[in-house]
Amino acid sequence: MKEINTSFHSGWLIAILTFPGIIVHEWAHKFFCDRANVPVYKTCYFRLGNPAGYVVHGSVDSYRKALIISTAPFIINTSIALLIFLIAIDASPGIITYLLYWLGISVAMHSFPSSGDADSLWSHTKTAWRSNPLALFGFPVVGLMKLAAMLSALWFDLLYAVGLLVLIAFLSKGDALF
Numbered sequence: 001m002k003e004i005n006t007s008f009h010s011g012w013l014i015a016i017l018t019f020p021g022i023i024v025h026e027w028a029h030k031f032f033c034d035r036a037n038v039p040v041y042k043t044c045y046f047r048l049g050n051p052a053g054y055v056v057h058g059s060v061d062s063y064r065k066a067l068i069i070s071t072a073p074f075i076i077n078t079s080i081a082l083l084i085f086l087i088a089i090d091a092s093p094g095i096i097t098y099l100l101y102w103l104g105i106s107v108a109m110h111s112f113p114s115s116g117d118a119d120s121l122w123s124h125t126k127t128a129w130r131s132n133p134l135a136l137f138g139f140p141v142v143g144l145m146k147l148a149a150m151l152s153a154l155w156f157d158l159l160y161a162v163g164l165l166v167l168i169a170f171l172s173k174g175d176a177l178f
Helices: 010-016 019-033 063-090 095-109 117-126 134-154 155-171
Strands: 041-045 055-059
Touching: 010 019, 019 041, 019 055, 019 063, 019 095, 063 095, 063 117, 063 134, 063 155, 095 155, 117 134, 134 155
Parallel strands: none
Antiparallel strands: 041 055
């Protein structure tokens, strides 16, 4: 579920400007549900509303599956954004390059799992930590997910996206960002 924080900005405007990232975020959840054989009952890749997208799936029968489904957007959106940034940096300057920058930033901005994703993982973590050592990893992961959701009101998601772009530019060609 991709929630758009409306504390300091208009959520619908951000959703429209970054719709590719919302779509990829929800696709990531569905992709890992499919890989984990967790039934998906309904998928909304994008809508104007809160949440801006969602995946309704069946119950998860292992902690590993809960962890991967909850964190899927971070893995997928970050990876796709990095790939787009690499392509953009190697492209000749022009409108296509700037469209790729926008696409990469919009995908990266929606890398962080939502508060709903964190709540779901928290529920699984609380019940599994005694029997599954992997669940101990869930406590700090849920904390980071909640922190990122709170910081999105301060544009942390945009800062993360621009930070990825700058990192790729630095690693790829040094100063060839623009």
